[in-house]
Each structure stands twice: as C-alpha cells, then as structure tokens.
Amino acid sequence: MTTWYAVYTQPQKEGQATEHLARQGFRVFFPRYLKRRSHARRVDTVPAPLFPRYLFVSLDAASAGLRAIRSTRGVVDLVRNGADPVAVPPEVISEIERRQDEQGFVVLARHLGLRRGAPILIDRGPFSKVEGIFEAMRDGERVVALLSLLGRKVVVNVPIGSVVPA
Numbered sequence: 001m002t003t004w005y006a007v008y009t010q011p012q013k014e015g016q017a018t019e020h021l022a023r024q025g026f027r028v029f030f031p032r033y034l035k036r037r038s039h040a041r042r043v044d045t046v047p048a049p050l051f052p053r054y055l056f057v058s059l060d061a062a063s064a065g066l067r068a069i070r071s072t073r074g075v076v077d078l079v080r081n082g083a084d085p086v087a088v089p090p091e092v093i094s095e096i097e098r099r100q101d102e103q104g105f106v107v108l109a110r111h112l113g114l115r116r117g118a119p120i121l122i123d124r125g126p127f128s129k130v131e132g133i134f135e136a137m138r139d140g141e142r143v144v145a146l147l148s149l150l151g152r153k154v155v156v157n158v159p160i161g162s163v164v165p166a
Contacts, residue, residue: 002058004088006079014049017074027058031096033106050106119166
C-alpha cells in the first residue's frame with residue numbers, strides 16, 4: 001500500500017527535487033499556484049510553490065525508497081516525527097488536486113475572479129452544499145454571500161476557503 005509523505009527540500013530546489021525523484025520512479029506531487037509579482041513597475045504572474053520547500057511523494061513505507069529519497073539532489077529529508085516519517089492523509093492530497101485548474105496550478109480562493117452577483121457553492125462548514133450569490137470580499141479572508149434560507153434572503157460571512165464557483 002502506498003502512502004503520501006512530505007519531503008523537505010533545499011531552498012528554491014523544489015523543481016530540481018521533483019525532477020530527480022520522478023526520474024527514480026517515484027510518484028511526486030509538487031503543488032504550485034500562479035503568484036502575482038510586481039517588479040520594476042511591471043506586474044505579471046509566475047508559478048510559485050504552494051508550500052515553499054515542500055513537496056509530496058507517494059511510496060510504500062516498507063520499501064527501501066526512504067533512503068533513496070534522502071540522497072536525492074535538492075532533498076534535505078522527509079518530514080519526520082522523531083525517527084519515523086509522517087504520513088500525509090490522502091484526503092489532503094486529493095483536496096489540493098481537486099483545486100487544480102486545467103494547467104495544473106492550484107486555484108486559491110481569493111483568485112477565483114468572482115464578481116458581484118456570481119453564483120457560488122459553499123462546500124464546507126455549517127452552510128455546506130448551499131448555493132448562494134457572491135456579494136463582496138471582506139478583509140481578504142472572508143466572503144459576503146447572499147443565501148436563500150427558510151424562504152428568505154440572508155447575508156452571511158463565510159471563510160474564503162469554503163467557497164467555489166457554482
């Protein structure tokens with residue numbers, strides 16, 4: 001049975017570590033997102049690691065693969081609790097993969113490009129599976145949404161991470 005593990009890399013060597021681990025036959029997941037960068041009066045978007053200095057690798061813990069990972073270029077070590085590597089729950093990986101766009105970049109909730117009046121779906125929390133209408137952003141971490149509950153319109157504030165376009 002394969003399990004996901006977090007790999008700690010050298011600074012800015014996530015790409016190199018991903019490439020070398022993949023060459024060795026490991027299944028590697030390196031989540032990235034498009035980051036807005038402003039430099040010399042120019043604004044552009046560039047790929048950036050979702051978790052700087054970390055990536056994920058899937059392997060059978062009973063195999064000798066742990067030693068091979070530690071000696072890979074760009075890798076410092078596996079994330080450990082004492083001497084044992086810490087397994088990452090598969091739900092975490094699947095949730096990150098679910099939020100990827102068609103180019104493989106993770107779409108952060110604040111970059112969904114929602115406009116006032118856009119239909120949304122709340123996918124977790126007390127309003128899970130409730131559809132609503134996007135009203136506004138509040139302080140970068142919360143969304144103001146208009147929901148239809150018990151036959152009337154209600155304005156609610158929900159965490160930005162729990163909203164997806166409908």
